[in-house]
Amino acid sequence: MTQSMNDFDDRLRRIDSQRRRAGQTRALSRGLSQGQGRTMRFEVDDYGNVRRLKTRRLPxxxxxxxxxxxxxxxxxxxxxxxxxxxxxxxxxxxxxxxxxxxxxxxxxxxxxxxxxxxxxxxxxxxxxxxx
Missing domain, CATH: 1.10.10 (Arc Repressor Mutant, subunit A)
Incomplete structure (x- = not known):
């Protein structure tokens, strides 16, 4: 069991370092994700569902x-x-x-x-x- 936890921690570190290299850590922590050339925003509602918010544009x-x-x-x-x-x-x-x-x-x-x-x-x- 300890080995599986260590493997999981290693995987999390690799993912985190890849995101840091890509510059996405801060954006992902705020609920932002890159997709189709635009920034998409997400939120978690009261029931635990992840919902995509509408993109805000400056008219x-x-x-x-x-x-x-x-x-x-x-x-x-x-x-x-x-x-x-x-x-x-x-x-x-x-x-x-x-x-x-x-x-x-x-x-x-x-x-x-x-x-x-x-x-x-x-x-x-x-x-x-x-x-």
């Missing part, structure tokens, strides 16, 4: 919503800066940015005034001056 619309709010916020900042500084000072500051590093040149190209920026700034300027 694309969340990422698109975040990026659209970021772009809208940057554009509103551009409009507010154009309305506050005026056209001449805004162009002067964007020209100063264009003389800087590659990062600043990229920002300067984004900050160039366009017709929509000018029209929104014209509508925003009276609101800013009234305060």
């Amino acid at each position: 694309l619309w969340r990422l698109l919503r975040l990026l659209s709010f970021l772009v809208l916020g940057l554009y509103l900042f551009k409009v507010a800066a154009f309305a506050t500084l005026g056209e001449s000072r805004f162009l002067l500051r964007s020209a100063e940015l264009a003389e800087g590093s590659a990062w600043k040149r990229g920002i300067a190209s984004l900050m160039q005034p366009d017709p929509l920026t000018e029209s929104l700034a014209a509508q925003l300027r009276p609101l800013l001056k009234s305060r």
Whole structure:
């Protein structure tokens, strides 16, 4: 009986070392398993049955919503800066940015005034001056 227990322990050590080499020990201990290119999650219910949980994915619309709010916020900042500084000072500051590093040149190209920026700034300027 002792020999069979030693054989079983040896087998467990071999399996554990193989999983460690494959980097799966931590994932398996959390109930994760690799399958078909995706990570699958498992749980044990109250009756001892192993059930596969649905995979959680980050929907694309969340990422698109975040990026659209970021772009809208940057554009509103551009409009507010154009309305506050005026056209001449805004162009002067964007020209100063264009003389800087590659990062600043990229920002300067984004900050160039366009017709929509000018029209929104014209509508925003009276609101800013009234305060």
